[in-house]
Amino acid sequence: MDYDRHPLQVDALLFQRNSITTSRRRALLQRVKEILDHSGYSYLFYSCNSSSDIKSVCTMLRSRITNMYVQTFCHNLRIDSGKLRFYKTCKTRYTMEKYLELDNFDLRSTITKIRISAHPLEIEKGRYKNLPMCERICKYCMSNKVEDETHFMSSCPFYDHERNELFKEATIFHPNFSTFLDEKKTTLLLTSQNPHITEKVGSFVFHCLGKRSRTQ
Numbered sequence: 074m075d076y077d078r079h080p081l082q083v084d085a086l087l088f089q090r091n092s093i094t095t096s097r098r099r100a101l102l103q104r105v106k107e108i109l110d111h112s113g114y115s116y117l118f119y120s121c122n123s124s125s126d127i128k129s130v131c132t133m134l135r136s137r138i139t140n141m142y143v144q145t146f147c148h149n150l151r152i153d154s155g156k157l158r159f160y161k162t163c164k165t166r167y168t169m170e171k172y173l174e175l176d177n178f179d180l181r182s183t184i185t186k187i188r189i190s191a192h193p194l195e196i197e198k199g200r201y202k203n204l205p206m207c208e209r210i211c212k213y214c215m216s217n218k219v220e221d222e223t224h225f226m227s228s229c230p231f232y233d234h235e236r237n238e239l240f241k242e243a244t245i246f247h248p249n250f251s252t253f254l255d256e257k258k259t260t261l262l263l264t265s266q267n268p269h270i271t272e273k274v275g276s277f278v279f280h281c282l283g284k285r286s287r288t289q
Contacts, residue, residue, distance in 0.1 A: 159188070172185075184271070195211060
């Protein structure tokens with residue numbers, strides 16, 4: 074339910090709770106009560122006596138529901154070991170990511186695919202084939218390593234040419250970048266708040282996935 078959609082209608086319903094005649098109004102009022110019950114504010118359903126009370130409750134309720142959702146979101150990230158395996162290493166804050174501000178749709182899309190594991194890398198393909206993780210080996214280099222997001226972003230020799238340019242740019246903003254472990258490099262690139270870096274990351278992922286598909 075969109076809690077901001079009909080504030081005046083909900084307001085009117087609350088004032089008329091003893092004289093509701095239509096089934097639609099009864100259903101909406103019931104939904105309001107369910108939301109208050111779920112949020113731990115059941116008592117407020119019977120204690121709002123003025124328009125200012127309603128507005129105050131709506132503000133408090135909006136904050137409460139948001140906090141409950143964020144807590145659930147963070148909890149699910151911590152306990153998930155499957156599809157969100159990699160995503161939870163990138164999503165450390167409940168906020169809009171900087172890369173989503175990129176004008177180029179293709180760049181935004183490809184970064185998203187890597188972050189949420191909606192990509193053709195062996196780590197994900199092998200999951201659908203029920204292969205043990207250790208057997209999801211990269212087929213584009215001789216490293217005999219699992220082709221996961223970190224391998225793709227930070228170490229696979231197949232993308233060295235494209236990666237050299239990306240790492241060169243990253244070092245400008247992070248002088249010690251070359252000393253970081255591959256996992257940290259990958260996370261740093263995919264969570265960067267720098268618009269220039271996010272654009273370079275999007276371009277890298279877009280071109281490397283294209284190169285990979287053309288070589289199959």
